[in-house]
Amino acid sequence: KAGVTQTPRYLIKTRGQQVTLSCSPISGHRSVSWYQQTPGQGLQFLFEYFSETQRNKGNFPGRFSGRQFSNSRSEMNVSTLELGDSALYLCASSLTADGYTFGSGTRLTVV
Amino acid sequence: EDQVTQSPEALRLQEGESSSLNCSYTVSGLRGLFWYRQDPGKGPEFLFTLYSAGEEKEKERLKATLTKKESFLHITAPKPEDSATYLCAVFYYGGSQGNLIFGKGTKLSVKP
Numbered sequence: 462k463a464g465v466t467q468t469p470r471y472l473i474k475t476r477g478q479q480v481t482l483s484c485s486p487i488s489g490h491r492s493v494s495w496y497q498q499t500p501g502q503g504l505q506f507l508f509e510y511f512s513e514t515q516r517n518k519g520n521f522p523g524r525f526s527g528r529q530f531s532n533s534r535s536e537m538n539v540s541t542l543e544l545g546d547s548a549l550y551l552c553a554s555s556l557t558a559d560g561y562t563f564g565s566g567t568r569l570t571v572v
Numbered sequence: 573e574d575q576v577t578q579s580p581e582a583l584r585l586q587e588g589e590s591s592s593l594n595c596s597y598t599v600s601g602l603r604g605l606f607w608y609r610q611d612p613g614k615g616p617e618f619l620f621t622l623y624s625a626g627e628e629k630e631k632e633r634l635k636a637t638l639t640k641k642e643s644f645l646h647i648t649a650p651k652p653e654d655s656a657t658y659l660c661a662v663f664y665y666g667g668s669q670g671n672l673i674f675g676k677g678t679k680l681s682v683k684p
Contacts, residue, residue, distance in 0.1 A: 465615075467615075494671070494672070496674075502676075503659075503674055503675065503676035503677060504616075504659070504661075504674040506672065506673075509671065517671070549613075551615050551616070553615075560618070560621070561606070561618070561672065562618065563608075563615035563616045563617070563618075564615050565613075565614050565615045566613075566614070566615050568613070
């Protein structure tokens with residue numbers, strides 16, 4: 462059974478650019494959540510999608526956005542990148558409310 | 573404010589030296605509590621879900637317990653391969669921080 466797949470694994474971008482990250486959930490999982498992980502702040506919730514609708518959103522600026530497709534795959538986009546956006550971005554999928562499986566993450570470095 | 577606090581931030585043990593990690597939370601309407609293990613550069617790996625006070629779950633050298641305000645992850649006779657960051661997350665509906673609020677983790681190092 463394939464797990465949660467995130468691509469790319471590593472990314473280096475320049476300040477001011479934009480970036481798109483992808484997440485393919487476990488087959489049959491309709492809920493996808495995104496988190497930002499930094500050494501100082503830990504895991505912070507970005508947003509959650511369920512059946513192509515954003516169900517919840519964390520306290521991040523509007524530069525962070527996401528979407529979910531009909532096959533449950535999800536993308537998140539960060540525009541006008543800042544140095545502080547450097548982090549590990551994690552995606553988690555779930556079938557029921559009590560089981561969240563994480564991908565390996567995308568390591569984004571902004572220079 | 574809903575929050576999750578883990579202690580200690582870092583823990584160094586000798587192989588075979590048992591200890592406990594703590595996760596305290598202030599959340600209204602708790603639906604469950606998760607423990608995850610995270611290795612460097614990887615995503616969190618699920619360990620346990622606990623739902624009610626008094627519940628206990630075990631897996632190999634790990635045992636998780638839950639009270640009304642905190643959870644403990646007990647590590648018995650740890651081995652070097654248990655070295656990782658252990659994350660606690662509380663699960664509830666309707667919060668502005670999403671369904672899961674994570675603590676900042678306890679980094680465990682086990683020396684041979």
